[in-house]
Amino acid sequence: MNFCSHCGQPVRFDIPEMDNRPRYLCDQCGTIHYQNPRLITGTLPVAPDGRILLCKRAIEPRLGYWTLPAGFMENGETTVEGALRETVEESCVDGRNPTLLSMISLPEFDQVHVFYRVDMPNYEFDTTPESSVVDLFEAGDIPWEEIAFRTVSATLRHFLEHIEADPVPVLNTAVFRHRR
Amino acid sequence: MNFCSHCGQPVRFDIPEMDNRPRYLCDQCGTIHYQNPRLITGTLPVAPDGRILLCKRAIEPRLGYWTLPAGFMENGETTVEGALRETVEESCVDGRNPTLLSMISLPEFDQVHVFYRVDMPNYEFDTTPESSVVDLFEAGDIPWEEIAFRTVSATLRHFLEHIEADPVPVLNTAVFRHRR
Ligand SMILES: [Zn+2]
Numbered sequence: 001m002n003f004c005s006h007c008g009q010p011v012r013f014d015i016p017e018m019d020n021r022p023r024y025l026c027d028q029c030g031t032i033h034y035q036n037p038r039l040i041t042g043t044l045p046v047a048p049d050g051r052i053l054l055c056k057r058a059i060e061p062r063l064g065y066w067t068l069p070a071g072f073m074e075n076g077e078t079t080v081e082g083a084l085r086e087t088v089e090e091s092c093v094d095g096r097n098p099t100l101l102s103m104i105s106l107p108e109f110d111q112v113h114v115f116y117r118v119d120m121p122n123y124e125f126d127t128t129p130e131s132s133v134v135d136l137f138e139a140g141d142i143p144w145e146e147i148a149f150r151t152v153s154a155t156l157r158h159f160l161e162h163i164e165a166d167p168v169p170v171l172n173t174a175v176f177r178h179r180r
Numbered sequence: 181m182n183f184c185s186h187c188g189q190p191v192r193f194d195i196p197e198m199d200n201r202p203r204y205l206c207d208q209c210g211t212i213h214y215q216n217p218r219l220i221t222g223t224l225p226v227a228p229d230g231r232i233l234l235c236k237r238a239i240e241p242r243l244g245y246w247t248l249p250a251g252f253m254e255n256g257e258t259t260v261e262g263a264l265r266e267t268v269e270e271s272c273v274d275g276r277n278p279t280l281l282s283m284i285s286l287p288e289f290d291q292v293h294v295f296y297r298v299d300m301p302n303y304e305f306d307t308t309p310e311s312s313v314v315d316l317f318e319a320g321d322i323p324w325e326e327i328a329f330r331t332v333s334a335t336l337r338h339f340l341e342h343i344e345a346d347p348v349p350v351l352n353t354a355v356f357r358h359r360r
């Protein structure tokens with residue numbers, strides 16, 4: 001951030017009064033520009049026969065790796081609405097009965113990833129501009145070495161470990177680039 | 181948003197190519213300024229005798245109403261770290277053993293509120309610049325008519341309804357200003 005988005009003057013990076021961490025400050029109009037983590041919402045779609053849907057990424061980052069449908073939550077929607085919207089956008093799947101599966105922090109990326117288990121009402125899915133291949137996998141056939149993100153592999157593992165549980169416990173953890 | 185925070189030129193609000201919703205766009209440097217929901221993290225602190233800690237708000241909004249300690253999650257922290265930090269900042273309580281209690285979307289406010297149940301290791305708590313009174317309440321004495329936010333009352337109710345459950349199920353819902 002170089003300029004104030006409100007008045008257009010240059011900002012400085014400093015600790016405001018009554019605060020304890022540096023923010024982008026505008027001396028011209030007084031605005032403090034807070035920056036906060038962003039939410040990624042997505043789903044783990046389960047087909048009527050129990051197979052799991054994965055998408056091969058058609059875009060960077062991690063182009064060519066497999067992932068669950070997910071993306072940035074938008075203003076004006078709920079976490080469930082964001083997860084279902086991304087599922088349509090990335091796999092053309094109409095997810096049903098969302099149940100919360102995981103909430104995983106990535107503090108080094110300023111992100112929180114939230115995944116829901118959803119039922120697929122049928123076998124309808126398709127590729128999209130973001131997914132070059134969309135396919136269903138038996139638990140034993142998941143390409144663990146080619147999963148795009150650690151939040152996705154953690155969510156898949158958690159789902160498989162609790163596949164009989166009702167309600168499914170929610171995985172709440174954090175992923176770090178290097179172990180702390 | 182009036183100006184590009186990267187280059188300082190005026191922005192326009194329009195739908196970018198390959199997108200389906202309007203964003204603030206800079207024609208000068210090409211930056212698309214995405215705006216996303218913010219996370220509020222907090223706790224429901226439980227004293228050794230089972231009483232619940234509440235804070236009377238010393239600041240707007242909802243000055244004078246009771247709330248759970250909570251605030252905006254910061255970049256570089258996990259949801260748990262944010263919740264525990266806010267608990268110290270608002271009540272001087274050193275929360276232990278955080279377990280996820282609720283994740284509630286407020287789509288009209290572009291927020292998601294996340295609360296953890298935490299154990300208080302002792303009876304140490306204090307007022308802060310954000311809390312004019314901090315006190316412990318029996319379940320039967322919670323001032324339901326003076327609770328600051330609906331996400332707080334929903335989280336309190338959920339906790340009391342599942343006080344015997346292990347693990348406690350996670351409340352995942354949304355709050356709307358007007359019923360949809
Ligand atoms: Zn300014």
Ligand SMILES: [Zn+2]
Nearest residue numbers: 184187206209
């Ligand atoms: Zn610009």
